[in-house]
Amino acid sequence: MQIKNRISAFQEEMTSWRHHFHEHPELAYKEINTSKKVVELLKSFGIDNIEEGLGKTGIVATLENGTGKSIGLRADMDALPIFEENNDKKYKSKTDGKMHACGHDGHTTMLLGAAKYLSETKNFNGKVILIFQPAEEGFAGAKAMIEDGLLKKYPIDEIYGMHNMPGLEEGVLAIEAGPRLAAADNFDVEIIGKGAHGAMPSNSIDPIVCGASVIQNLQHIVSRNSDPKETLVVTVASFNSGDANNVIPKSAKLSGTIRYYNNKIGELAKKRFFEVINSTCKAFDAKAIINFKKGYPATVNHQKQSEFAFNVAKKIIGSKASSSQTPMMGSEDFSYFLKKVPGCFAWIGNGASASLHNPKYDFNDSILTVGSSFLASIAEDRLS
Numbered sequence: 001m002q003i004k005n006r007i008s009a010f011q012e013e014m015t016s017w018r019h020h021f022h023e024h025p026e027l028a029y030k031e032i033n034t035s036k037k038v039v040e041l042l043k044s045f046g047i048d049n050i051e052e053g054l055g056k057t058g059i060v061a062t063l064e065n066g067t068g069k070s071i072g073l074r075a076d077m078d079a080l081p082i083f084e085e086n087n088d089k090k091y092k093s094k095t096d097g098k099m100h101a102c103g104h105d106g107h108t109t110m111l112l113g114a115a116k117y118l119s120e121t122k123n124f125n126g127k128v129i130l131i132f133q134p135a136e137e138g139f140a141g142a143k144a145m146i147e148d149g150l151l152k153k154y155p156i157d158e159i160y161g162m163h164n165m166p167g168l169e170e171g172v173l174a175i176e177a178g179p180r181l182a183a184a185d186n187f188d189v190e191i192i193g194k195g196a197h198g199a200m201p202s203n204s205i206d207p208i209v210c211g212a213s214v215i216q217n218l219q220h221i222v223s224r225n226s227d228p229k230e231t232l233v234v235t236v237a238s239f240n241s242g243d244a245n246n247v248i249p250k251s252a253k254l255s256g257t258i259r260y261y262n263n264k265i266g267e268l269a270k271k272r273f274f275e276v277i278n279s280t281c282k283a284f285d286a287k288a289i290i291n292f293k294k295g296y297p298a299t300v301n302h303q304k305q306s307e308f309a310f311n312v313a314k315k316i317i318g319s320k321a322s323s324s325q326t327p328m329m330g331s332e333d334f335s336y337f338l339k340k341v342p343g344c345f346a347w348i349g350n351g352a353s354a355s356l357h358n359p360k361y362d363f364n365d366s367i368l369t370v371g372s373s374f375l376a377s378i379a380e381d382r383l384s
């Protein structure tokens with residue numbers, strides 16, 4: 001296949017870009033030098049229609065050839081606050097405590113590879129909008145770009161994006177319609193009781209005993225309130241209180257996450273969450289201060305665009321294209337795009353590597369050209 005052959009020739013330079021990004025990780029909305037490097041490379045490919053600073057540190061580059069439709073291709077650029085442990089790698093992070101542990105260095109590089117090919121060949125009719133977004137890791141860079149006018153300034157008919165997946169066979173593209181990643185809401189709760197000597201529990205309102213009941217009761221939202229055919233996670237991930245063995249403390253804090261695909265289930269879980277906490281606390285004569293934060297929506301692929309993307313994947317990797325990857329309960333802010341524009345979010349196998357957000361994780365350079373070919377083919381085929 002022509003695209004794959006041409007892009008395969010970029011392997012060496014793409015690897016050097018990826019290693020550059022890996023060595024110089026920047027956190028959410030601080031992707032200053034990463035953006036600069038992206039713009040420098042785009043310009044070196046002859047692309048001059050570039051807007052910088054959309055959604056703080058995002059970049060939009062437009063490739064135009066003819067009057068056809070407009071396709072958006074998106075990559076994320078931010079790193080994570082993690083100390084890298086890949087001491088054997090020459091291109092290990094040069095900044096202690098910051099690391100590309102989710103492979104966004106690879107995602108950015110794959111989109112750059114597609115940009116280089118598309119600007120060189122211009123074998124499409126319409127517009128390709130290249131979106132390099134900031135702050136995917138918890139700070140909703142996609143939403144920031146949309147709120148900054150991305151989709152108004154650059155109307156797009158369809159959008160495509162991709163994330164690497166450790167454990168999925170190297171270079172496999174896994175694509176399916178429907179929910180792929182969950183909506184993720186987060187909470188912090190403070191239970192206010194009354195402190196007392198550990199030997200005098202009747203003088204206290206014990207926030208630890210109350211908190212333990214709250215945690216138990218929250219588990220019943222999944223087991224007794226939610227339709228068993230629906231997917232719902234309620235996790236209390238931290239529970240902290242007290243610091244002496246003979247003092248009943250005044251308060252306890254707990255935090256966690258609620259995850260789901262279906263918004264109706266999310267609404268039910270939220271309603272029951274408040275009811276369970278408030279009524280449990282009331283039974284103990286305690287009070288609760290609840291801080292509930294809506295997170296990313298569920299990432300739901302559109303049918304037609306997913307079928308199209310799957311067929312493109314088959315053209316590139318043949319029978320290795322997969323449509324049997326089960327949905328996951330992680331979350332991803334590509335979901336904000338999919339709520340506005342039809343599109344598809346694909347997985348690309350990173351092979352047997354450490355998991356995402358692990359200090360030993362590394363993006364697999366041997367999948368760079370497959371990912372780039374996939375993105376470039378989407379643009380060519382959709383705008384043929």
Ligand SMILES: [Zn+2]
Nearest residue numbers: 102137356357
């Ligand atoms: Zn991540």
Ligand SMILES: [Zn+2]
Nearest residue numbers: 102104136163
């Ligand atoms: Zn990621």
